[in-house]
Amino acid sequence: MTERQPARFIDPFEAWLATGLATEPAPEISDRIDRRVRAAIAGAPIPLAHRRARFGRRSRVLLLVAATIAVMGAGAGILGLFGTIFGPVDGWRTAFDRAERLDVVVTSGDVRARVIRAYADANQVFVFMVSENLRDQQQPTFEGPWILVDETGTEYQFLLASGAPDQSIAAAMVVFDTPEPWLDGSRSFTFTVPFFRDPRAMATDPSPDSGRIPGGPYTFTFALTSQGGRVAEPGPPATVNGTTIELRSLVLSATAARGWLAIDPVPSSKPHYRRVVVRVGGRSNEAAHYEPVEGTTPLLVWFGTVSGFDDPAGAGTVDVQALVPAGPRTPGIEGDPWVLPFDVP
Amino acid sequence: MNEVLALTEERSTSIAQTHVVEPFESLYVRHRTAVFRYARAGSANDEDAADLTALVFERALVAWPRYRPSGGGELAWLFRIARNAAIDDARRRRLAEEREPRAQAGLVAADPQESLAQAELADEVRRLLAVLANETRDAVILRFGAGLTAKEIGAVIGRSEAATQKLLARALVALKEARHD
Numbered sequence: 001m002t003e004r005q006p007a008r009f010i011d012p013f014e015a016w017l018a019t020g021l022a023t024e025p026a027p028e029i030s031d032r033i034d035r036r037v038r039a040a041i042a043g044a045p046i047p048l049a050h051r052r053a054r055f056g057r058r059s060r061v062l063l064l065v066a067a068t069i070a071v072m073g074a075g076a077g078i079l080g081l082f083g084t085i086f087g088p089v090d091g092w093r094t095a096f097d098r099a100e101r102l103d104v105v106v107t108s109g110d111v112r113a114r115v116i117r118a119y120a121d122a123n124q125v126f127v128f129m130v131s132e133n134l135r136d137q138q139q140p141t142f143e144g145p146w147i148l149v150d151e152t153g154t155e156y157q158f159l160l161a162s163g164a165p166d167q168s169i170a171a172a173m174v175v176f177d178t179p180e181p182w183l184d185g186s187r188s189f190t191f192t193v194p195f196f197r198d199p200r201a202m203a204t205d206p207s208p209d210s211g212r213i214p215g216g217p218y219t220f221t222f223a224l225t226s227q228g229g230r231v232a233e234p235g236p237p238a239t240v241n242g243t244t245i246e247l248r249s250l251v252l253s254a255t256a257a258r259g260w261l262a263i264d265p266v267p268s269s270k271p272h273y274r275r276v277v278v279r280v281g282g283r284s285n286e287a288a289h290y291e292p293v294e295g296t297t298p299l300l301v302w303f304g305t306v307s308g309f310d311d312p313a314g315a316g317t318v319d320v321q322a323l324v325p326a327g328p329r330t331p332g333i334e335g336d337p338w339v340l341p342f343d344v345p
Numbered sequence: 346m347n348e349v350l351a352l353t354e355e356r357s358t359s360i361a362q363t364h365v366v367e368p369f370e371s372l373y374v375r376h377r378t379a380v381f382r383y384a385r386a387g388s389a390n391d392e393d394a395a396d397l398t399a400l401v402f403e404r405a406l407v408a409w410p411r412y413r414p415s416g417g418g419e420l421a422w423l424f425r426i427a428r429n430a431a432i433d434d435a436r437r438r439r440l441a442e443e444r445e446p447r448a449q450a451g452l453v454a455a456d457p458q459e460s461l462a463q464a465e466l467a468d469e470v471r472r473l474l475a476v477l478a479n480e481t482r483d484a485v486i487l488r489f490g491a492g493l494t495a496k497e498i499g500a501v502i503g504r505s506e507a508a509t510q511k512l513l514a515r516a517l518v519a520l521k522e523a524r525h526d
Contacts, residue, residue, distance in 0.1 A: 009489070013517065013520075013521055013524075014489065014517070016470075017485070017520070018489045018490070019466060020466045020467050020469060020470025020471075021382055021385075021386055021467070021470055021486060021490030022382065022490070023381070023382050023386075023467055023490075024378070025378070025381050025385075025391065025394075025395065025398075029381075029391045029392070029394075030395075032392070032395045032396075032399070033377065033395045033398050033399045033402075036396075036399035036403065037373055037377075037399055037402040037403065040402070040406050
Protein backbone atom coordinates (compact mmCIF):
# COMPACT_ATOMS: atom_id res chain seq x y z
CA MET A 1 0.00 0.00 0.00
CA THR A 2 2.23 2.74 -1.23
CA GLU A 3 1.56 6.09 -2.76
CA ARG A 4 1.47 6.33 -6.51
CA GLN A 5 4.76 7.63 -7.80
CA PRO A 6 4.62 11.12 -9.31
CA ALA A 7 5.05 11.54 -13.04
CA ARG A 8 8.40 12.92 -14.26
CA PHE A 9 8.57 15.74 -16.78
CA ILE A 10 11.53 16.42 -19.02
CA ASP A 11 10.42 19.72 -20.50
CA PRO A 12 11.74 22.46 -18.18
CA PHE A 13 8.50 24.39 -18.08
CA GLU A 14 6.47 21.27 -17.38
CA ALA A 15 8.95 20.27 -14.68
CA TRP A 16 8.65 23.76 -13.19
CA LEU A 17 4.87 23.45 -13.13
CA ALA A 18 5.05 20.02 -11.53
CA THR A 19 7.47 21.26 -8.89
CA GLY A 20 5.24 24.20 -8.08
CA LEU A 21 2.24 21.93 -7.66
CA ALA A 22 4.10 19.27 -5.68
CA THR A 23 2.83 20.48 -2.35
CA GLU A 24 3.49 18.07 0.49
CA PRO A 25 1.03 18.38 3.33
CA ALA A 26 2.72 19.35 6.59
CA PRO A 27 2.47 16.66 9.29
CA GLU A 28 -0.33 18.42 11.14
CA ILE A 29 -2.24 18.87 7.89
CA SER A 30 -1.71 15.24 7.00
CA ASP A 31 -2.91 14.22 10.47
CA ARG A 32 -5.97 16.40 10.06
CA ILE A 33 -6.90 14.57 6.85
CA ASP A 34 -6.04 11.18 8.32
CA ARG A 35 -8.21 11.68 11.36
CA ARG A 36 -11.28 12.57 9.33
CA VAL A 37 -10.88 9.87 6.71
CA ARG A 38 -10.04 7.10 9.14
CA ALA A 39 -12.95 8.11 11.35
CA ALA A 40 -15.18 7.92 8.29
CA ILE A 41 -13.86 4.47 7.46
CA ALA A 42 -14.36 3.31 11.03
CA GLY A 43 -17.92 4.53 11.15
CA ALA A 44 -19.02 3.81 7.62
CA PRO A 45 -22.44 2.22 7.35
CA ILE A 46 -21.24 -0.78 5.41
CA PRO A 47 -23.97 -2.69 3.60
CA LEU A 48 -24.84 -6.13 4.93
CA ALA A 49 -22.88 -7.85 2.23
CA HIS A 50 -19.76 -5.97 3.29
CA ARG A 51 -20.21 -5.83 7.01
CA ARG A 52 -17.63 -8.36 8.01
CA ALA A 53 -14.78 -5.95 8.26
CA ARG A 54 -16.66 -3.17 10.00
CA PHE A 55 -14.62 -1.70 12.77
CA GLY A 56 -15.88 -2.99 16.07
CA ARG A 57 -16.19 -1.83 19.62
CA ARG A 58 -12.51 -2.09 20.08
CA SER A 59 -10.69 0.17 17.69
CA ARG A 60 -7.92 -2.34 17.23
CA VAL A 61 -9.15 -3.82 14.00
CA LEU A 62 -6.71 -6.36 12.83
CA LEU A 63 -5.53 -5.10 9.51
CA LEU A 64 -2.50 -7.32 9.58
CA VAL A 65 -4.50 -10.41 9.11
CA ALA A 66 -2.75 -13.21 7.35
CA ALA A 67 -4.80 -15.44 5.15
CA THR A 68 -3.85 -17.76 2.38
CA ILE A 69 -5.48 -19.72 -0.31
CA ALA A 70 -3.75 -22.91 -1.13
CA VAL A 71 -4.95 -25.17 -3.89
CA MET A 72 -4.70 -28.89 -3.51
CA GLY A 73 -4.54 -31.34 -6.33
CA ALA A 74 -7.77 -32.91 -7.48
CA GLY A 75 -9.14 -35.46 -5.10
CA ALA A 76 -7.57 -34.14 -1.94
CA GLY A 77 -9.78 -34.98 1.02
CA ILE A 78 -11.49 -32.41 3.17
CA LEU A 79 -9.15 -33.13 6.08
CA GLY A 80 -6.24 -32.64 3.70
CA LEU A 81 -7.61 -29.27 2.69
CA PHE A 82 -7.85 -28.21 6.32
CA GLY A 83 -4.34 -29.54 6.92
CA THR A 84 -3.17 -27.21 4.18
CA ILE A 85 -4.84 -24.31 5.94
CA PHE A 86 -3.30 -25.08 9.32
CA GLY A 87 0.25 -25.58 8.15
CA PRO A 88 2.55 -25.25 11.13
CA VAL A 89 0.13 -23.20 13.23
CA ASP A 90 -0.60 -25.27 16.32
CA GLY A 91 -3.41 -23.10 17.57
CA TRP A 92 -5.51 -23.59 14.45
CA ARG A 93 -4.99 -27.34 14.45
CA THR A 94 -5.83 -27.49 18.14
CA ALA A 95 -9.07 -25.64 17.53
CA PHE A 96 -10.02 -28.06 14.76
CA ASP A 97 -9.15 -31.14 16.81
CA ARG A 98 -11.09 -29.92 19.85
CA ALA A 99 -13.99 -28.40 17.94
CA GLU A 100 -17.55 -29.54 18.38
CA ARG A 101 -18.64 -31.61 15.40
CA LEU A 102 -21.56 -30.06 13.62
CA ASP A 103 -23.24 -30.69 10.32
CA VAL A 104 -25.31 -27.66 9.45
CA VAL A 105 -26.01 -27.43 5.73
CA VAL A 106 -27.49 -24.56 3.75
CA THR A 107 -28.00 -24.71 -0.01
CA SER A 108 -28.83 -21.61 -2.00
CA GLY A 109 -28.32 -20.80 -5.67
CA ASP A 110 -25.20 -22.50 -6.95
CA VAL A 111 -23.58 -23.21 -3.59
CA ARG A 112 -24.04 -25.84 -0.91
CA ALA A 113 -22.31 -24.73 2.28
CA ARG A 114 -21.73 -26.83 5.36
CA VAL A 115 -20.40 -25.87 8.78
CA ILE A 116 -18.67 -29.04 9.90
CA ARG A 117 -17.07 -27.98 13.17
CA ALA A 118 -16.83 -24.96 15.46
CA TYR A 119 -14.78 -24.14 18.50
CA ALA A 120 -14.79 -21.46 21.17
CA ASP A 121 -12.49 -20.60 24.03
CA ALA A 122 -11.78 -17.53 26.11
CA ASN A 123 -10.00 -15.82 23.24
CA GLN A 124 -11.49 -16.88 19.92
CA VAL A 125 -14.32 -18.57 18.04
CA PHE A 126 -13.43 -20.78 15.06
CA VAL A 127 -15.85 -21.86 12.34
CA PHE A 128 -14.74 -24.61 9.97
CA MET A 129 -16.79 -24.91 6.82
CA VAL A 130 -16.87 -26.53 3.41
CA SER A 131 -18.55 -25.00 0.38
CA GLU A 132 -19.26 -26.60 -2.97
CA ASN A 133 -20.15 -25.07 -6.30
CA LEU A 134 -23.01 -27.20 -7.60
CA ARG A 135 -23.09 -25.69 -11.08
CA ASP A 136 -19.46 -25.40 -12.15
CA GLN A 137 -17.17 -28.29 -11.23
CA GLN A 138 -14.09 -26.19 -11.98
CA GLN A 139 -15.03 -23.03 -10.15
CA PRO A 140 -14.01 -22.94 -6.50
CA THR A 141 -16.12 -21.09 -4.01
CA PHE A 142 -14.68 -19.13 -1.22
CA GLU A 143 -15.96 -16.62 1.28
CA GLY A 144 -18.20 -13.75 1.18
CA PRO A 145 -18.30 -11.50 4.17
CA TRP A 146 -18.56 -13.47 7.43
CA ILE A 147 -20.73 -12.38 10.32
CA LEU A 148 -20.96 -14.04 13.72
CA VAL A 149 -23.56 -12.96 16.27
CA ASP A 150 -24.49 -14.60 19.55
CA GLU A 151 -27.91 -14.82 21.20
CA THR A 152 -27.42 -11.48 22.95
CA GLY A 153 -26.98 -9.76 19.60
CA THR A 154 -23.26 -9.21 20.16
CA GLU A 155 -21.37 -9.19 16.88
CA TYR A 156 -17.96 -10.81 17.09
CA GLN A 157 -14.96 -9.13 15.55
CA PHE A 158 -13.76 -10.88 12.43
CA LEU A 159 -10.10 -11.75 12.91
CA LEU A 160 -8.87 -13.82 10.01
CA ALA A 161 -9.87 -16.38 7.41
CA SER A 162 -7.92 -18.93 5.51
CA GLY A 163 -9.15 -21.24 2.80
CA ALA A 164 -8.11 -24.10 0.57
CA PRO A 165 -10.13 -24.64 -2.59
CA ASP A 166 -9.94 -27.84 -4.61
CA GLN A 167 -11.76 -27.49 -7.92
CA SER A 168 -15.41 -26.88 -6.99
CA ILE A 169 -14.95 -27.51 -3.26
CA ALA A 170 -13.34 -25.22 -0.73
CA ALA A 171 -12.50 -25.63 2.92
CA ALA A 172 -12.41 -22.51 5.02
CA MET A 173 -11.49 -21.60 8.55
CA VAL A 174 -12.96 -18.36 9.86
CA VAL A 175 -11.77 -16.95 13.17
CA PHE A 176 -13.46 -14.33 15.30
CA ASP A 177 -12.16 -12.41 18.26
CA THR A 178 -14.32 -12.80 21.38
CA PRO A 179 -15.84 -9.85 23.18
CA GLU A 180 -13.83 -8.60 26.12
CA PRO A 181 -12.84 -9.73 28.62
CA TRP A 182 -13.31 -13.28 27.46
CA LEU A 183 -15.84 -15.86 26.41
CA ASP A 184 -17.14 -18.38 28.91
CA GLY A 185 -20.10 -20.74 29.23
CA SER A 186 -22.45 -21.80 26.44
CA ARG A 187 -23.62 -19.56 23.66
CA SER A 188 -25.93 -19.86 20.70
CA PHE A 189 -24.43 -18.46 17.55
CA THR A 190 -25.75 -17.31 14.20
CA PHE A 191 -23.08 -17.44 11.51
CA THR A 192 -23.93 -15.77 8.21
CA VAL A 193 -22.16 -15.79 4.87
CA PRO A 194 -24.12 -13.37 2.65
CA PHE A 195 -22.64 -14.89 -0.51
CA PHE A 196 -19.70 -16.84 -1.88
CA ARG A 197 -17.14 -15.78 -4.44
CA ASP A 198 -14.61 -17.22 -6.84
CA PRO A 199 -11.22 -16.47 -5.27
CA ARG A 200 -9.57 -16.22 -8.69
CA ALA A 201 -11.76 -13.25 -9.62
CA MET A 202 -11.16 -11.66 -6.25
CA ALA A 203 -7.44 -11.77 -6.78
CA THR A 204 -7.61 -9.65 -9.92
CA ASP A 205 -10.67 -7.47 -9.35
CA PRO A 206 -10.78 -5.54 -6.09
CA SER A 207 -14.44 -4.56 -6.32
CA PRO A 208 -16.53 -5.87 -3.43
CA ASP A 209 -18.75 -8.11 -5.56
CA SER A 210 -16.13 -9.56 -7.89
CA GLY A 211 -16.53 -13.24 -8.59
CA ARG A 212 -19.83 -13.41 -6.79
CA ILE A 213 -21.57 -16.76 -7.20
CA PRO A 214 -25.39 -16.79 -7.35
CA GLY A 215 -27.02 -17.69 -4.05
CA GLY A 216 -27.21 -16.67 -0.45
CA PRO A 217 -27.39 -15.56 2.19
CA TYR A 218 -26.27 -18.69 4.04
CA THR A 219 -27.24 -18.62 7.71
CA PHE A 220 -26.14 -21.28 10.19
CA THR A 221 -27.20 -21.56 13.82
CA PHE A 222 -25.40 -23.67 16.38
CA ALA A 223 -24.52 -23.72 20.07
CA LEU A 224 -21.01 -23.93 21.51
CA THR A 225 -19.55 -24.24 24.97
CA SER A 226 -16.43 -22.18 25.50
CA GLN A 227 -13.45 -24.22 26.54
CA GLY A 228 -12.31 -21.29 28.65
CA GLY A 229 -8.83 -20.15 29.47
CA ARG A 230 -6.82 -18.54 32.24
CA VAL A 231 -6.42 -14.90 33.22
CA ALA A 232 -2.87 -13.95 34.15
CA GLU A 233 -1.94 -11.48 36.88
CA PRO A 234 0.56 -8.98 35.41
CA GLY A 235 3.69 -8.09 37.34
CA PRO A 236 5.62 -4.79 37.38
CA PRO A 237 6.52 -2.88 34.21
CA ALA A 238 10.04 -2.82 32.75
CA THR A 239 12.08 0.15 31.56
CA VAL A 240 14.76 -0.09 28.87
CA ASN A 241 16.49 2.90 27.29
CA GLY A 242 13.99 5.28 28.86
CA THR A 243 10.92 3.48 27.53
CA THR A 244 8.63 1.78 30.01
CA ILE A 245 6.37 -1.06 28.94
CA GLU A 246 3.67 -2.45 31.16
CA LEU A 247 1.65 -5.61 30.67
CA ARG A 248 -1.90 -4.53 31.38
CA SER A 249 -3.70 -7.82 30.84
CA LEU A 250 -3.20 -11.30 29.43
CA VAL A 251 -5.61 -14.13 28.72
CA LEU A 252 -4.22 -17.55 27.88
CA SER A 253 -6.21 -20.28 26.19
CA ALA A 254 -5.49 -23.46 24.26
CA THR A 255 -5.42 -21.61 20.93
CA ALA A 256 -3.91 -18.21 21.73
CA ALA A 257 -2.62 -15.70 24.21
CA ARG A 258 -4.05 -12.20 24.01
CA GLY A 259 -3.06 -9.14 25.95
CA TRP A 260 -2.53 -5.41 26.18
CA LEU A 261 0.73 -3.53 26.50
CA ALA A 262 1.11 0.11 27.57
CA ILE A 263 4.13 1.97 26.15
CA ASP A 264 5.39 5.14 27.84
CA PRO A 265 6.45 7.53 26.42
CA VAL A 266 4.52 7.18 23.19
CA PRO A 267 7.03 6.57 20.38
CA SER A 268 6.99 9.34 17.83
CA SER A 269 7.45 7.11 14.80
CA LYS A 270 4.28 5.03 15.05
CA PRO A 271 6.20 1.80 15.48
CA HIS A 272 4.76 -1.59 14.95
CA TYR A 273 5.61 -3.81 17.84
CA ARG A 274 7.22 -6.98 16.61
CA ARG A 275 8.69 -9.90 18.42
CA VAL A 276 6.55 -10.12 21.48
CA VAL A 277 6.96 -13.59 22.94
CA VAL A 278 4.80 -15.12 25.64
CA ARG A 279 6.57 -17.70 27.81
CA VAL A 280 4.99 -19.88 30.46
CA GLY A 281 5.34 -23.47 31.60
CA GLY A 282 8.34 -24.18 29.40
CA ARG A 283 6.46 -23.18 26.23
CA SER A 284 6.81 -19.98 24.23
CA ASN A 285 4.65 -18.49 21.49
CA GLU A 286 5.37 -15.39 19.46
CA ALA A 287 2.64 -12.89 18.80
CA ALA A 288 1.38 -12.63 15.23
CA HIS A 289 -1.17 -9.85 15.62
CA TYR A 290 -0.48 -6.35 16.85
CA GLU A 291 -2.77 -3.37 16.92
CA PRO A 292 -1.75 -0.06 18.48
CA VAL A 293 -4.59 2.21 19.51
CA GLU A 294 -3.60 5.56 18.11
CA GLY A 295 -4.08 8.59 20.27
CA THR A 296 -3.72 6.82 23.61
CA THR A 297 -1.18 7.92 26.22
CA PRO A 298 0.61 5.77 27.14
CA LEU A 299 0.27 3.99 23.83
CA LEU A 300 -1.88 0.89 24.17
CA VAL A 301 -0.99 -2.04 21.95
CA TRP A 302 -3.07 -5.17 21.65
CA PHE A 303 -1.22 -8.35 20.74
CA GLY A 304 -2.14 -11.94 20.11
CA THR A 305 -0.44 -15.22 19.34
CA VAL A 306 -1.82 -17.89 17.00
CA SER A 307 -0.84 -20.77 19.23
CA GLY A 308 -1.84 -21.24 22.82
CA PHE A 309 -1.10 -22.85 26.13
CA ASP A 310 -2.72 -25.91 27.65
CA ASP A 311 -3.47 -25.50 31.33
CA PRO A 312 -0.86 -22.81 31.94
CA ALA A 313 0.07 -22.26 35.57
CA GLY A 314 2.73 -20.47 37.54
CA ALA A 315 5.18 -17.77 36.54
CA GLY A 316 5.67 -16.59 32.99
CA THR A 317 6.92 -13.60 31.03
CA VAL A 318 5.97 -11.50 28.06
CA ASP A 319 9.22 -10.55 26.34
CA VAL A 320 9.08 -7.51 24.10
CA GLN A 321 12.21 -8.03 22.07
CA ALA A 322 12.08 -5.23 19.53
CA LEU A 323 10.12 -2.19 18.54
CA VAL A 324 10.38 -2.03 14.79
CA PRO A 325 9.23 1.10 13.00
CA ALA A 326 6.55 1.16 10.35
CA GLY A 327 8.81 2.82 7.80
CA PRO A 328 12.35 1.93 6.84
CA ARG A 329 13.64 5.45 7.47
CA THR A 330 12.25 6.04 10.91
CA PRO A 331 14.32 4.92 13.85
CA GLY A 332 13.02 2.04 15.89
CA ILE A 333 13.83 0.95 19.37
CA GLU A 334 15.77 -2.21 19.77
CA GLY A 335 17.95 -3.53 22.51
CA ASP A 336 17.61 -5.61 25.61
CA PRO A 337 14.12 -7.04 25.79
CA TRP A 338 11.51 -5.67 28.11
CA VAL A 339 10.76 -8.70 30.27
CA LEU A 340 7.32 -8.39 31.79
CA PRO A 341 6.52 -11.01 34.41
CA PHE A 342 3.09 -12.42 35.06
CA ASP A 343 1.61 -15.15 37.17
CA VAL A 344 -1.12 -17.59 36.29
CA PRO A 345 -2.84 -18.49 39.53
CA MET B 346 2.10 -22.99 -6.11
CA ASN B 347 -0.49 -22.19 -8.68
CA GLU B 348 -1.93 -19.01 -10.06
CA VAL B 349 -4.47 -18.52 -7.34
CA LEU B 350 -1.91 -18.84 -4.60
CA ALA B 351 0.55 -16.61 -6.41
CA LEU B 352 -2.00 -13.89 -6.94
CA THR B 353 -3.19 -14.10 -3.39
CA GLU B 354 0.26 -13.99 -1.90
CA GLU B 355 0.89 -10.74 -3.72
CA ARG B 356 -1.90 -9.19 -1.75
CA SER B 357 -0.57 -10.75 1.46
CA THR B 358 -3.56 -9.68 3.46
CA SER B 359 -6.79 -11.28 4.39
CA ILE B 360 -9.16 -12.02 1.61
CA ALA B 361 -11.80 -10.40 3.67
CA GLN B 362 -9.90 -7.26 4.42
CA THR B 363 -8.48 -7.10 0.96
CA HIS B 364 -11.88 -6.72 -0.57
CA VAL B 365 -13.68 -4.66 1.97
CA VAL B 366 -11.67 -2.33 4.12
CA GLU B 367 -8.30 -2.76 2.50
CA PRO B 368 -9.25 -1.52 -0.96
CA PHE B 369 -10.45 1.81 0.37
CA GLU B 370 -7.57 2.11 2.81
CA SER B 371 -5.28 1.30 -0.03
CA LEU B 372 -6.97 3.78 -2.35
CA TYR B 373 -6.66 6.44 0.31
CA VAL B 374 -2.99 5.79 1.00
CA ARG B 375 -2.09 5.64 -2.69
CA HIS B 376 -3.82 8.82 -3.74
CA ARG B 377 -4.13 11.09 -0.73
CA THR B 378 -1.16 13.24 -1.69
CA ALA B 379 -2.35 13.58 -5.28
CA VAL B 380 -5.80 14.60 -4.09
CA PHE B 381 -4.29 17.02 -1.59
CA ARG B 382 -2.21 18.61 -4.34
CA TYR B 383 -5.25 18.99 -6.54
CA ALA B 384 -7.18 20.47 -3.64
CA ARG B 385 -4.30 22.72 -2.62
CA ALA B 386 -3.96 24.19 -6.10
CA GLY B 387 -7.45 25.62 -5.82
CA SER B 388 -7.57 26.45 -2.12
CA ALA B 389 -6.52 29.54 -0.23
CA ASN B 390 -4.52 27.65 2.38
CA ASP B 391 -3.44 24.23 3.59
CA GLU B 392 -6.32 23.92 6.06
CA ASP B 393 -8.95 24.44 3.38
CA ALA B 394 -7.14 21.96 1.15
CA ALA B 395 -7.03 19.42 3.98
CA ASP B 396 -10.76 19.78 4.58
CA LEU B 397 -11.48 19.40 0.88
CA THR B 398 -9.20 16.35 0.66
CA ALA B 399 -10.97 14.71 3.58
CA LEU B 400 -14.35 15.55 2.05
CA VAL B 401 -13.30 13.89 -1.21
CA PHE B 402 -12.40 10.65 0.54
CA GLU B 403 -15.51 10.77 2.71
CA ARG B 404 -17.64 11.03 -0.42
CA ALA B 405 -15.58 8.36 -2.13
CA LEU B 406 -16.08 6.03 0.81
CA VAL B 407 -19.85 6.37 0.53
CA ALA B 408 -19.68 5.70 -3.21
CA TRP B 409 -17.08 2.93 -2.94
CA PRO B 410 -19.50 -0.05 -2.75
CA ARG B 411 -20.93 1.08 -6.09
CA TYR B 412 -17.57 1.61 -7.77
CA ARG B 413 -16.95 -0.48 -10.84
CA PRO B 414 -13.76 -0.26 -12.88
CA SER B 415 -14.45 1.65 -16.08
CA GLY B 416 -12.78 4.16 -18.38
CA GLY B 417 -9.95 5.92 -16.61
CA GLY B 418 -9.96 3.51 -13.68
CA GLU B 419 -10.08 4.37 -10.02
CA LEU B 420 -8.06 7.56 -10.41
CA ALA B 421 -10.54 9.07 -12.83
CA TRP B 422 -13.39 7.96 -10.59
CA LEU B 423 -11.73 9.49 -7.55
CA PHE B 424 -10.89 12.75 -9.27
CA ARG B 425 -14.39 13.11 -10.67
CA ILE B 426 -15.50 13.10 -7.05
CA ALA B 427 -12.69 15.51 -6.20
CA ARG B 428 -13.64 17.87 -9.01
CA ASN B 429 -17.30 17.92 -8.01
CA ALA B 430 -16.33 18.44 -4.38
CA ALA B 431 -14.02 21.29 -5.36
CA ILE B 432 -16.76 22.95 -7.40
CA ASP B 433 -19.21 22.61 -4.52
CA ASP B 434 -16.61 23.89 -2.08
CA ALA B 435 -15.76 26.90 -4.24
CA ARG B 436 -19.45 27.73 -4.60
CA ARG B 437 -19.97 27.46 -0.87
CA ARG B 438 -16.97 29.64 -0.08
CA ARG B 439 -18.05 32.23 -2.61
CA LEU B 440 -21.47 32.47 -1.03
CA ALA B 441 -19.94 32.66 2.45
CA GLU B 442 -17.56 35.41 1.44
CA GLU B 443 -20.32 37.38 -0.21
CA ARG B 444 -22.05 37.39 3.15
CA GLU B 445 -18.93 37.92 5.26
CA PRO B 446 -15.69 38.71 3.43
CA ARG B 447 -12.73 37.02 5.02
CA ALA B 448 -9.78 39.19 5.90
CA GLN B 449 -7.40 36.42 5.02
CA ALA B 450 -9.00 35.30 1.80
CA GLY B 451 -6.37 34.71 -0.82
CA LEU B 452 -3.52 34.45 1.61
CA VAL B 453 -1.36 31.40 1.45
CA ALA B 454 -0.53 30.06 4.88
CA ALA B 455 3.14 29.52 5.48
CA ASP B 456 3.91 25.82 5.77
CA PRO B 457 6.68 25.27 8.30
CA GLN B 458 7.77 22.15 6.47
CA GLU B 459 7.98 23.84 3.12
CA SER B 460 10.96 25.95 2.22
CA LEU B 461 10.33 29.58 1.49
CA ALA B 462 11.47 29.06 -2.07
CA GLN B 463 9.04 26.20 -2.56
CA ALA B 464 6.24 28.23 -1.02
CA GLU B 465 6.97 31.14 -3.35
CA LEU B 466 7.13 28.82 -6.33
CA ALA B 467 3.84 27.18 -5.39
CA ASP B 468 2.26 30.58 -5.01
CA GLU B 469 3.61 31.71 -8.37
CA VAL B 470 2.28 28.61 -10.12
CA ARG B 471 -1.11 28.99 -8.51
CA ARG B 472 -1.30 32.64 -9.59
CA LEU B 473 -0.27 31.70 -13.09
CA LEU B 474 -2.94 29.01 -13.32
CA ALA B 475 -5.57 31.63 -12.59
CA VAL B 476 -5.30 32.83 -16.21
CA LEU B 477 -6.84 29.57 -17.42
CA ALA B 478 -10.50 28.69 -17.73
CA ASN B 479 -11.75 26.38 -15.01
CA GLU B 480 -11.78 23.18 -17.06
CA THR B 481 -8.34 23.85 -18.54
CA ARG B 482 -6.92 24.72 -15.14
CA ASP B 483 -8.31 21.49 -13.74
CA ALA B 484 -6.71 19.53 -16.56
CA VAL B 485 -3.32 21.14 -15.92
CA ILE B 486 -3.51 20.51 -12.17
CA LEU B 487 -4.56 16.91 -12.73
CA ARG B 488 -1.67 16.41 -15.14
CA PHE B 489 1.14 18.21 -13.36
CA GLY B 490 -0.09 18.20 -9.76
CA ALA B 491 -1.83 14.85 -9.44
CA GLY B 492 0.09 13.03 -12.17
CA LEU B 493 -2.88 11.74 -14.16
CA THR B 494 -2.47 10.69 -17.78
CA ALA B 495 -4.38 12.40 -20.59
CA LYS B 496 -6.72 9.43 -20.76
CA GLU B 497 -7.44 9.62 -17.05
CA ILE B 498 -7.93 13.37 -17.20
CA GLY B 499 -10.29 12.94 -20.13
CA ALA B 500 -12.37 10.55 -18.04
CA VAL B 501 -12.53 13.15 -15.28
CA ILE B 502 -13.54 16.13 -17.38
CA GLY B 503 -15.57 14.25 -19.96
CA ARG B 504 -13.34 14.58 -23.02
CA SER B 505 -11.56 12.09 -25.23
CA GLU B 506 -7.88 11.40 -24.70
CA ALA B 507 -6.98 13.23 -27.92
CA ALA B 508 -9.10 16.24 -27.01
CA THR B 509 -7.50 16.32 -23.59
CA GLN B 510 -4.03 16.26 -25.07
CA LYS B 511 -4.93 19.23 -27.27
CA LEU B 512 -6.40 21.05 -24.30
CA LEU B 513 -3.20 20.51 -22.32
CA ALA B 514 -1.01 21.58 -25.20
CA ARG B 515 -2.95 24.81 -25.64
CA ALA B 516 -2.87 25.39 -21.90
CA LEU B 517 0.90 25.08 -21.81
CA VAL B 518 1.26 27.63 -24.59
CA ALA B 519 -1.04 30.02 -22.74
CA LEU B 520 0.80 29.55 -19.48
CA LYS B 521 4.21 30.12 -21.04
CA GLU B 522 2.97 33.31 -22.64
CA ALA B 523 1.40 34.50 -19.41
CA ARG B 524 4.58 33.79 -17.48
CA HIS B 525 6.64 35.93 -19.81
CA ASP B 526 4.17 38.81 -19.88
